[in-house]
Amino acid sequence: MRKYYDTRAPEYDDWYLGRGLFGERERPNWEQELAALGRALASLPFAHTLDVACGTGFLTRHLPGEVVGLDQSERMLEIARERVPTAAFIEGDAFGLPFADGAFERVFTANFYGHLDQGERATFLAEAARVAPELVVCDAALRRDREREEMQERILEDGSSWQVYKRFFVAEELAAELGGGEVIFSGDWFVVVRS
Numbered sequence: 001m002r003k004y005y006d007t008r009a010p011e012y013d014d015w016y017l018g019r020g021l022f023g024e025r026e027r028p029n030w031e032q033e034l035a036a037l038g039r040a041l042a043s044l045p046f047a048h049t050l051d052v053a054c055g056t057g058f059l060t061r062h063l064p065g066e067v068v069g070l071d072q073s074e075r076m077l078e079i080a081r082e083r084v085p086t087a088a089f090i091e092g093d094a095f096g097l098p099f100a101d102g103a104f105e106r107v108f109t110a111n112f113y114g115h116l117d118q119g120e121r122a123t124f125l126a127e128a129a130r131v132a133p134e135l136v137v138c139d140a141a142l143r144r145d146r147e148r149e150e151m152q153e154r155i156l157e158d159g160s161s162w163q164v165y166k167r168f169f170v171a172e173e174l175a176a177e178l179g180g181g182e183v184i185f186s187g188d189w190f191v192v193v194r195s
């Protein structure tokens with residue numbers, strides 16, 4: 001996943017913005033839902049937040065309060081720094097967060113948890129709980145055309161092909177998996193759970 005996302009960094013926002021390889025995709029309600037997702041994130045209570053696997057900062061910019069973004073890809077972070085000058089961004093590993101116990105009030109993570117296998121999930125959840133009492137997970141909603149989990153072949157602009165593990169979630173099931181929590185967003189494309 002690391003090499004894939006580092007390679008994808010310059011074209012990552014095309015997925016959100018419907019450009020490039022995503023220009024022809026049929027995604028009913030996508031733009032409206034992204035706007036609603038941004039509003040849902042912005043309406044969270046203010047908190048000192050660590051955004052783990054923040055990518056290009058596309059969602060980071062909506063998070064209220066003092067925000068630190070962390071990602072393993074310097075190329076992703078370069079874009080995030082330009083996009084969200086009010087946040088701090090550091091390169092680091094989600095499975096060994098470079099912060100003291102309780103350093104934050106909230107960990108936020110988007111479109112990352114659903115790429116993790118069982119062992120990685122346990123490690124990430126333990127790290128998140130170590131650095132903050134609250135976890136907010138945003139990920140892909142289960143749709144009719146998807147299995148709950150699949151290996152996807154993804155092609156980048158340079159023609160390279162990558163195998164990526166991906167899960168899709170029902171919001172209430174994700175809340176239960178995280179040990180309980182509140183569903184703060186449940187749409188056609190995204191779910192967000194606060195636990």
Ligand SMILES: C[S@@+](CC[C@H](N)C(=O)[O-])C[C@H]1O[C@@H](n2cnc3c(N)ncnc32)[C@H](O)[C@@H]1O
Nearest residue numbers: 005053054055071072073076092093094110111
């Ligand atoms: C699908 S992108 C999500 C980016 C952003 N959160 C969003 O929702 O737009 C997944 C991100 O996870 C990052 N990533 C993958 N493995 C990581 C790790 N072990 N530690 C930190 N970041 C990681 C990738 O570099 C990539 O930016």
